[in-house]
Amino acid sequence: MSAPHRANPLLDSRDKRLPRIAGPCGVVVFGVTGDLSRKKLMPAIYDLANRGLLPPGFALVGFARRDWADENFAELVHDAVREHARTPFREEVWTRLSEGIRFVPGSFDDDGAFDDLASVISELDQEQGTGGNHAFYLSIPPAMFPVVLKQLARTGLATHDGDQWRRVVIEKPFGHDLRSARELNDIVSSVFDEESVFRIDHYLGKETVQNILALRFANQLYEPIWNSNYVDHVQITMAEDIGLAGRAGYYDGIGAARDVIQNHLLQLLALTAMEEPLSFSPESLRGEKIKVLSATKLVEPLDETTARGQYTAGWQGGTKVVGVLQESGFRQDSPTETFAAITLSVDNRRWAGVPFFLRTGKRLGRRVTEVAVIFKRAPHLPFEKTTTAELGQNALVIRIQPDEGVTIRFGSKVPGTAMEVRDVTMDFRYGMAFTESSPEAYERLLLDVLLGEPSLFPVNAEVELSWGILDPVLEHWAKQNGPEPYPAGTWGPPSADRMIAKTGRVWRRP
Amino acid sequence: MIVDLPSTTTSAVNHALIDIRERGGAVALGRVLTLVIITDDSAQVEHSIEAANEASKEHPCRVLVVARGLKRAGTRLDAQIRVGGDAGASEVLVLRLYGPLADHGDSVVVPLLLPDCPVVAWWPGVAPPIPAQDPLGKLAQRRITDAAAAPHPIRALESRRVSYADGDTDLAWSRLTPWRALLATALDLPPYEDVDTVTVTGAADNPSADLLAGWLRSRLHVPVRRRTSPPGGGISSASLERRGGAVELVRPDGKVGTLRQPGQPERRVPLRRRPVRECLAEELRRLEPDEIYQAALQAMTEVNGRRSGAAKSIRSDERQGAP
Structure with missing residues (x-):
């Protein structure tokens, strides 16, 4: 949570102009090549940055089965932003955003790839100052959830120290009937607490x-x-x-x-x-x-x-x-x-x-x-x-x-x-x-x-x-x-x- | 669509508006406020309308532009109605006032205000000495001025401070919002130490830098120093000193800021100067008195090294500002 330990003297509930900027953090996206990720998620990240609502040093990590370097992924994000963002493209905003873009190649059952992901994330905490706060966005079919969540648990990515947070974002469909929804939830809640699970219904x-x-x-x-x-x-x-x-x-x-x-x-x-x-x-x-x-x-x-x-x-x-x-x-x-x-x-x-x-x-x-x-x-x-x-x-x-x-x-x-x-x-x-x-x-x-x-x-x-x-x-x-x-x-x-x-x-x- | 009504009256303007609406077949309008722009009849008219049209996409409104023309001319009102593509999401009425009428803009505005909607007055250029006492200012719940657009920005800001009334606001204040947001967010991170002293550096004639210093003083109640940097650069840095190290936000080029704070890597953040249309949209978002602005204005007197127009403080400031 971004709640301060004591009252922040610069904040005041009467000061409605001040936007709430997210604290230091990063987002890790699984399924970066999907439609939703390109058309909605990445443009949304850019638009947030453009409105000044992302923290300085925000990090965006892509994970997919592609033989890519950071630059290739940055290019994908760039194109997605160029095509679908709602706010005008500004070079200085993009440059700042692209400094925090990383890519980790690998498949979901590849232990090595997830170890790489863990080290990329801890590097980002040092270089970009993401402070151990990360959201995992699962833009993947629910059938893949168990293996990804298991990997996150194995590499310790799902756990955090004291002040930090780890959150998981999942999208519909949340199952295909009551039974499967319960199963899915059991899997997710075995790794993340209910407070850390964000189910996106974009409506x-x-x-x-x-x-x-x-x-x-x-x-x-x-x-x-x-x-x-x-x-x-x-x-x-x-x-x-x-x-x-x-x-x-x-x-x-x-x-x-x-x-x-x-x-x-x-x-x-x-x-x-x-x-x-x-x-x-x-x-x-x-x-x-x-x-x-x-x-x-x-x-x-x-x-x-x-x-x-x-x-x-x-x-x-x-x-x-x-x-x-x-x-x-x-x-x-x-x-x-x-x-x-x-x-x-x-x-x-x-x-x-x-x-x-x-x-x-x-x-x-x-x-x-x-x-x-x-x-x-x-x-x-x-x-x-x-x-x-x-x-x-x-x-x-x-x-x-x-x-x-x-x-x-x-x-x-x-x-x-x-x-x-x-x-x-x-x-x-x-x-x-x-x-x-x-x-x-x-x-x-x-x-x-x-x-x-x-x-x-x-x-x-x-x-x-x-x-x-x-x-x-x-x-x-x-x-x-x-x-x-x-x-x-x-x-x-x-x-x-x-x-x-x-x-x-x-x-x-x- | 643009309809010109030369040498006209307000009731003819009202008629024309109803006419246009009937022909367009619009049954209901979603206007949320009337924005009155008060300016001289100059290039500023179009610039202001442009900004208002942009802002109207977020706040559909009726825009009344009171453009004061030659006072030596005979009394005359020229009106122009713009709707549709020529007016963003609003309807724009440009009212050119000549002769003695130029001093009685309120009489032209009153019949054209939307019923029961808030009224916002905006002076994009020079503002009256006491906006709340101005005949047009009195019609408005909210009065927007722009100290930076005055010939003597710092003097203008000082006059805002002295004449402040609830509902006043200044674009020098809305330009600051991104700075304030970043600084406030920086204090949300450990170490949660008290700030001991503050230094704000900016161009000598930059009213936003003065307001930032005033705001920090009013929130933190610690010594705040205002330093000057070369003209034209706006605010160049704000530094909050703490025992464990300072929180520093530096923007040398007017585009990209660098945020330094203990325990965090140095981070760069886009921090361009905000265009007027963005500030205006922010101003229209809330219409109640801005107490935080008021406190920042009043606290400016407690800022060290600030030029308030008094000769003594200018001299001492120049001594400190020397390289």
């Missing part, structure tokens, strides 16, 4: 997701109606317009529900539905999320309350695209779904009787992630029936991406002499999305890892509860015939529409 690093908490708990306006007295139902959607291209091999056997619902969508549900935490301390926040996830149950019968599909060839946004079964790397007869929808209830006083519909899919109409809270109709309309024929239900929509903001839908009089009421939308977008100064999710999360600030990372209990919610659906689907086809560029299979229509509702077109 939680997004400004708008954090804004859900501000919207709900900093305002008087919404909380009084944020319950089953006023809310009819909630729709949480994460739609992607892209197909599997390139990721087909990874995706086959995992599917939309495991890939997205288990982590992103259930976390969004938790933030939307949870009670007010006592404070924004990590413990209180997690406590509330755990409570609400414990109260979250599947609505049965699953035949009628869930839906899944696979996209077929079609036209998507003006481009002709192939179906999932034609994507290379995807089995021709694979039962893996590319669209999943489920119905949940939150069994507590606040939400009793309010269904939560969650859906996600690839090759849908457009790329959008949003939480839509749909309100009940006004109990009495003092207008003639024809007047309000066009009036829908009020809705509050929190748009997470790509166009971050909040939309409110309400009825308004149509201009003219006749009284006619129709839905209009009011749209707020905070200009944060396109500015240099708003940190990207990975930046924010990575900095939090280095600062040891765990609020935005799900704990193991949340991961296990989420699998507990999803597991019955996965088991149910495994016993059924394959997913229902839907043409690329549409909003999913007919069964998804039937599923929500059964309750007398319709999906929003996001």
